[in-house]
Amino acid sequence: AQRVTQPEKLLSVFKGAPVELKCNYSYSGSPELFWYVQYSRQRLQLLLRHISRESIKGFTADLNKGETSFHLKKPFAQEEDSAMYYCALRGGATNKLIFGTGTLLAVQP
Amino acid sequence: EPEVTQTPSHQVTQMGQEVILRCVPISNHLYFYWYRQILGQKVEFLVSFYNNEISEKSEIFDDQFSVERPDGSNFTLKIRSTKLEDSAMYFCASSKAGRNTGELFFGEGSRLTVL
Numbered sequence: 001a002q003r004v005t006q007p008e009k010l011l012s013v014f015k016g017a018p019v020e021l022k023c024n025y026s027y028s029g030s031p032e033l034f035w036y037v038q039y040s041r042q043r044l045q046l047l048l049r050h051i052s053r054e055s056i057k058g059f060t061a062d063l064n065k066g067e068t069s070f071h072l073k074k075p076f077a078q079e080e081d082s083a084m085y086y087c088a089l090r091g092g093a094t095n096k097l098i099f100g101t102g103t104l105l106a107v108q109p
Numbered sequence: 110e111p112e113v114t115q116t117p118s119h120q121v122t123q124m125g126q127e128v129i130l131r132c133v134p135i136s137n138h139l140y141f142y143w144y145r146q147i148l149g150q151k152v153e154f155l156v157s158f159y160n161n162e163i164s165e166k167s168e169i170f171d172d173q174f175s176v177e178r179p180d181g182s183n184f185t186l187k188i189r190s191t192k193l194e195d196s197a198m199y200f201c202a203s204s205k206a207g208r209n210t211g212e213l214f215f216g217e218g219s220r221l222t223v224l
Contacts, residue, residue: 004155044152044200045214086152095140095204096165097213100150 002027004089006100014108017027021072021103023061023087031091033063033070038084047072047085055083057081075108111135113217115201123224125190132184132220141184142202142213143176145169153199158184185196191223 003026013019019107025031035047048056051065061072070087089098111144122128134141143155156166158176175187184203188195198220202213 032208043217046212048210094165095157096142096154096167097144097152098154101151 001090002031002098003086004098004100006085006087006103008103009101010104010106012108014107015079019072019074019077019081019105021085021087021105023070023072023100024088025068025070025089027057027068027089027091029091031089033061034088034090034097035059035061035070035072036086036088038086040083040106043100044086077105079107079109081105082107113201113203113214113216115199115219117219119220119222120219121224124193128191128195128221130186130188130199130201130221132186132216134184134201134203135183135214136182138203138205138214140164140204141176141178142204143186144196144200144202144215146200146218147194147197155186155199156205159203181190188221191221193223196209196221196223 005024007022018069033050036044037047038044048061059072059074061070063070068086084102084104086102088097113135116131141158144152145155146152154167156170156176157164173189177185198218200218201216204213
């Protein structure tokens with residue numbers, strides 16, 4: 001079965017501190033992994049995807065197939081990073097996304 | 110920048126009533142989706158729609174649910190006889206492609222409250 005686990009409901013850090021939002025997945029094949037972000041009162045939007053291997057707003061995420069993880073990292077958090085972050089998986093012949101429960105990142109001044 | 114738009118933003122209905130949630134996907138997109146999020150829970154896939162037919166649906170999407178693209182621009186989700194547990198935020202999304210570069214663009218959601 002396809003599953004995405006985000007163990008932390010809330011992650012609170014101070015501005016300038018490093019951030020790591022954890023995501024683990026369960027899927028037997030080769031998945032596509034994504035991070036979506038939802039800022040306050042805004043819509044869900046794509047932050048980054050593993051196939052792009054890019055850095056968006058200072059965030060990076062590396063797919064670790066051995067650990068079945070796709071953790072989201074940023075070396076220095078900013079207050080404007082405060083948002084809900086969702087890890088999502090798409091696998092096989094399907095085009096549906098399986099979402100994790102989300103982690104609320106709160107960056108304190 | 111084009112966006113997915115959804116109406117209404119909030120609907121309150123009585124149990125047993127029919128509800129139609131409307132979505133206008135981005136105009137050159139080919140794949141359309143409905144997801145829902147019950148308060149405090151994860152975003153869950155309901156259904157995907159391509160080439161005027163359902164391409165995939167979840168276990169949640171039972172006979173009470175239906176989708177339609179009545180006029181080439183709107184994409185609707187109908188719940189025939191609402192139950193209390195249908196109370197949730199319903200998100201419409203669209204994408205150019207189903208996989209690979211198929212980034213999903215989401216609407217702002219329609220909050221459904223069933224009393």
